[in-house]
Amino acid sequence: MSNLIKLASDELNEIILNALGRLVSDGSISLEPISPFNIEIPADKSHGDFATNVAMVCAKPFKMPPRKIAELISEQLVLDGTMFEHVEIAGPGFINFFLGRRWFSLALQAVLDEKGNYGKTDTGENKRILLEFVSANPTGPMHIGNARGGAIGDCLASILQSAGYNVEREFYVNDAGNQIEKFATSLEVRYLQIYKAGIEMPEDAYQGEDIIAHAKGFAEIYGDKYVEVSSEERRNALVDYALPKNIQALEDDLKKYRIVYDNWFRESTLHENGDVDKIVELLKEKGCTYELDGAIWFRATDFGADKDFVLVRSNGIPTYVVPDIAYHYNKLVTRGFDKAIDVLGADHHGYVPRLKAALTALGVDANKLDVIIMQMVRLMRNGEVAKLSKRSGKAITLVTLLEEISIDAARFYFNLREANSHFEFDLDLAVEKSSQNPVYYVQYAHARICSLISNLSAEGVDISDVSLAQLDILDKPQEIELIRHMANLPNEVDFAAKSYDPSRITKYTIELATLFHKFYDACSVKNAETEELKKARLALCEAVRQVLRNSLTMLKIECPEKM
RNA sequence: GCGCCUUUAACUCAGCUGGAUAGAGUAACUGCCUUCUAAGCAGUAAGCCAUUGGUUCGAAUCCAAUAAGGCGCGCCA
Numbered sequence: 048m049s050n051l052i053k054l055a056s057d058e059l060n061e062i063i064l065n066a067l068g069r070l071v072s073d074g075s076i077s078l079e080p081i082s083p084f085n086i087e088i089p090a091d092k093s094h095g096d097f098a099t100n101v102a103m104v105c106a107k108p109f110k111m112p113p114r115k116i117a118e119l120i121s122e123q124l125v126l127d128g129t130m131f132e133h134v135e136i137a138g139p140g141f142i143n144f145f146l147g148r149r150w151f152s153l154a155l156q157a158v159l160d161e162k163g164n165y166g167k168t169d170t171g172e173n174k175r176i177l178l179e180f181v182s183a184n185p186t187g188p189m190h191i192g193n194a195r196g197g198a199i200g201d202c203l204a205s206i207l208q209s210a211g212y213n214v215e216r217e218f219y220v221n222d223a224g225n226q227i228e229k230f231a232t233s234l235e236v237r238y239l240q241i242y243k244a245g246i247e248m249p250e251d252a253y254q255g256e257d258i259i260a261h262a263k264g265f266a267e268i269y270g271d272k273y274v275e276v277s278s279e280e281r282r283n284a285l286v287d288y289a290l291p292k293n294i295q296a297l298e299d300d301l302k303k304y305r306i307v308y309d310n311w312f313r314e315s316t317l318h319e320n321g322d323v324d325k326i327v328e329l330l331k332e333k334g335c336t337y338e339l340d341g342a343i344w345f346r347a348t349d350f351g352a353d354k355d356f357v358l359v360r361s362n363g364i365p366t367y368v369v370p371d372i373a374y375h376y377n378k379l380v381t382r383g384f385d386k387a388i389d390v391l392g393a394d395h396h397g398y399v400p401r402l403k404a405a406l407t408a409l410g411v412d413a414n415k416l417d418v419i420i421m422q423m424v425r426l427m428r429n430g431e432v433a434k435l436s437k438r439s440g441k442a443i444t445l446v447t448l449l450e451e452i453s454i455d456a457a458r459f460y461f462n463l464r465e466a467n468s469h470f471e472f473d474l475d476l477a478v479e480k481s482s483q484n485p486v487y488y489v490q491y492a493h494a495r496i497c498s499l500i501s502n503l504s505a506e507g508v509d510i511s512d513v514s515l516a517q518l519d520i521l522d523k524p525q526e527i528e529l530i531r532h533m534a535n536l537p538n539e540v541d542f543a544a545k546s547y548d549p550s551r552i553t554k555y556t557i558e559l560a561t562l563f564h565k566f567y568d569a570c571s572v573k574n575a576e577t578e579e580l581k582k583a584r585l586a587l588c589e590a591v592r593q594v595l596r597n598s599l600t601m602l603k604i605e606c607p608e609k610m
Numbered sequence: 611g612c613g614c615c616u617u618u619a620a621c622u623c624a625g626c627u628g629g630a631u632a633g634a635g636u637a638a639c640u641g642c643c644u645u646c647u648a649a650g651c652a653g654u655a656a657g658c659c660a661u662u663g664g665u666u667c668g669a670a671u672c673c674a675a676u677a678a679g680g681c682g683c684g685c686c687a
Contacts, residue, residue: 091630100629106667113667138630139667184687226687251686342685353613353683360685367687396614397682422615423681430621464623469616469680476622476636484649485635491649499646546627554624561634564650573646588646610649 048169049161050537051154055130056086059097059144062131066123067101075119076109092528095135095143102140113140151527152518154534158590159513166536166597170544171212177378178204180390181301182219185293186230187255189300189445192392195424195470197445198461200390201306202549203419205601210544215309215384218301219374220294223315224367227290229253231282234289237262238281242274256441261289300446304454305603314370322373323365326409327358335408350404353397368398372405379406379415388547390419390466419547422469424461433474452477455604459486462549462602485557489595490607492560496592497608499572503585506573510586521583525566529587532562533594540601549602556598563591 063084070076084101102117109116117136124134132147158165180200183189189197200216207214221227233252237259240246248254265273265288273281298311317323327343330336335346341361348355359365378387391399399420403413426433426443436447449457456477463485464470476484521527536555543551572588575581596606 085627085629087629089630090625090633094630098630100668103629103667141630221687224687229686340685344685357685362685364685366685371687393615393681395682395687398687400613420614425680427622467615468623471622473622487649488635491647495647495650502646542627557634565652567646568642568651571646610647 048164048167048537049157050168051150051157051534052088052538055146055150056097058129059086059099059131062124062126062129063099063101063120063142065125066120069123070119076105076111076116080108081105082108089141089143092524094137094141096146096531097144098141099144100141102136102142106140116140117142148519148522149515151521151530151534152515155518155521155530155587155590156515158533158593159586162593163597163600165593166540166601167209167211168537168541169211170541171207171210173211173213174385175213175215175383176207176386176388177215177217177382177384178207178388178390179217179219179378180204181306182221183297184221184226185290185297186226187253187257187293189297191424191426191443191445191448192421194304194445194448194457195421195461195466196390196392197301197304197306198458199419199421199466199549201304202458202462202552202602203388203390203547205603206540206543206549206552209540209601212544216307217310217312218297218308220311220313220315222290222294222313223318224370227286230290231286233258234262234265234285235278235282238265238285239274241266242271257293261285261292265289303449304445305458312374314374317370317373317377322377323370326369326373326376326405327365329409330358330405333408345405345408347401347404350407352400352404356401368401368405371402372409375402375406375416376409376411379411384415386415386417388417388419390421393420393422396420417547419466421466425469425471426474427471428474437474453486455490456484456486458602458604459489459553462553465548465550485553486604487610489556489560489599490605491610492563493592493595493599493606494608494610495567496563496588496595499567499588500585500592503572503581508582508585510582510589513582513586517579517583518586520580521587523566523570525562525569526584526587529559529562529566529591532559533590536594536598552598552601556595556602559591559595559598563595 063086067076067081081101082104084099084104086097086099089095089098102113102120105111105116106113114136117140121134121136121142126132126134130146130150131144133145135143135145137143178200181189181193181197183193204214204216229252232249236246236248236252241262262285265285268288269284273284294311298308301308327336330345331343335349336358337344337346342357343359344355345358346355356368357366358369375387378384399418403416406413406416428437433443435441436443437451439447441447451474460472460477521530539551539555543549566587570584572581572584575584599606
């Protein structure tokens with residue numbers, strides 16, 4: 048669990064503070080509160096490995112030009128015995144620090160030592176997070192938004208685990224309420240249509256062919272047995288038949304997409320155990336409700352929401368929000384998770400402040416609920432918006448998408464952009480097996496390394512006993528840049544976890560692959576000038592393979608050894 | 611009307627926790643395989659970072675307004 052970047056940065060912070068202390072004690076500068084300064088990694092490597100703006104932010108309180116302060120500080124810097132070698136003053140007053148060569152060997156060694164664990168951190172302190180994602184209605188197949196939500200949610204869960212959180216993946220099954228009634232109606236009509244003429248589907252029913260298939264399957268088993276019974280009996284029988292099939296299909300399809308949930312939480316359990324009614328009672332007791340037109344309303348505006356909303360309709364049936372409130376209450380109070388994260392489509396964003404208002408009214412800390420809003424995906428094919436599946440000609444679902452493109456491509460592409468960005472998905476590019484396709488570009492780097500390693504191990508080159516001193520001879524810019532990037536993985540994991548942004552990791556792998564291809568082109572391993580160099584370069588390749596594997600594993604994307 | 615999101619090269623997008631000359635990929639043009647996988651690399655060309663103001667030593671990045679586009683605003687979920 049080492050993080051060489053953080054070690055260096057922390058040490059640098061101390062070096063700078065010490066220098067400032069000396070300047071104060073010898074009277075060169077007055078004792079002023081030091082403005083918060085940054086230590087950053089410059090984009091341009093000629094500006095050093097680290098840089099600080101301390102001289103610039105101190106210019107005002109010390110009433111001195113920044114470059115003058117930078118000079119004073121740099122005279123007092125003590126680098127002996129640290130990871131740093133020298134400093135330069137540049138630009139408007141930046142102080143640039145250059146690491147000693149040994150640091151890079153230590154960073155490389157850390158990857159080789161920690162292997163599959165390299166990149167993991169303990170930042171999360173094992174806090175318990177419940178991550179809910181997809182939660183598609185069990186009344187039909189999953190759409191393209193579910194495909195994006197699945198990829199984002201599942202990869203985010205892995206990243207949070209790598210950052211030291213205790214994560215559970217959960218699917219909320221909406222197996223109660225109005226959409227199940229609608230499901231029942233649709234099934235009922237399709238079933239009766241088999242035996243009677245002149246029955247029309249209501250306009251708001253589910254029109255999909257899956258409903259017809261269910262009705263047929265049901266009729267094959269039970270025949271016309273349910274034609275003459277009461278509507279209630281018929282509907283129950285149909286739902287009991289079709290719903291488990293749909294839920295099983297969701298589970299199977301998601302498994303194909305490499306998503307396996309820890310929990311499938313059923314909405315119906317909240318109705319059955321009385322939690323839904325309890326929520327209404329609790330809100331009533333707290334005086335947060337009122338009656339209007341025969342319905343029970345929640346005073347959401349008292350808790351920061353944009354408008355009040357109905358909890359219980361005038362017909363006595365709660366609206367969908369009540370089970371949702373009960374569900375989140377269950378996550379945060381009953382089950383006591385430290386954090387609940389929901390991944391939702393942008394069309395649901397308006398509902399978040401209302402849910403949070405209700406939780407606040409119930410005395411739950413609403414900050415424990417974080418919602419990731421995903422913007423809509425636009426599928427493109429031949430430069431035009433694609434609405435229909437290439438094969439079936441019907442609306443594109445998660446399943447038909449995966450018939451068209453690989454699982455690796457889907458998972459990678461959906462994590463290529465931040466969740467909260469409008470996003471154009473190029474189907475042509477995703478199927479293309481070429482350099483233009485970033486997922487192949489990254490996998491190709493991995494396959495290249497594997498082939499290289501097997502060639503050299505056949506030659507008898509052994510890196511199991513490689514020493515720090517032997518690694519020190521790597522000094523080409525391409526080698527140094529590779530090591531620097533690998534050293535940054537733990538920080539990237541932490542940042543991706545903190546900002547709930549898996550796209551950090553896909554971008555990281557692309558950058559790593561780029562740096563490797565550049566190295567590969569510039570530095571031959573097989574024909575290295577000396578045996579020592581060959582060995583050191585092979586160790587570098589092994590480390591890159593490990594880091595690629597660790598980051599692609601986080602995304603659940605395959606690492607082919609041959610392509 | 612109100613709220614959320616977006617606007618950076620011809621196209622798709624990085625860069626957004628303020629920093630030094632704004633980056634990639636595609637498309638266009640030029641090179642590099644008798645040598646570890648050319649699914650690769652190197653190079654050329656391409657920009658009023660939507661507009662206008664503000665904060666700052668310093669703004670693509672933060673704030674405000676404007677414009678264009680996407681999504682919401684139900685006794686649907």
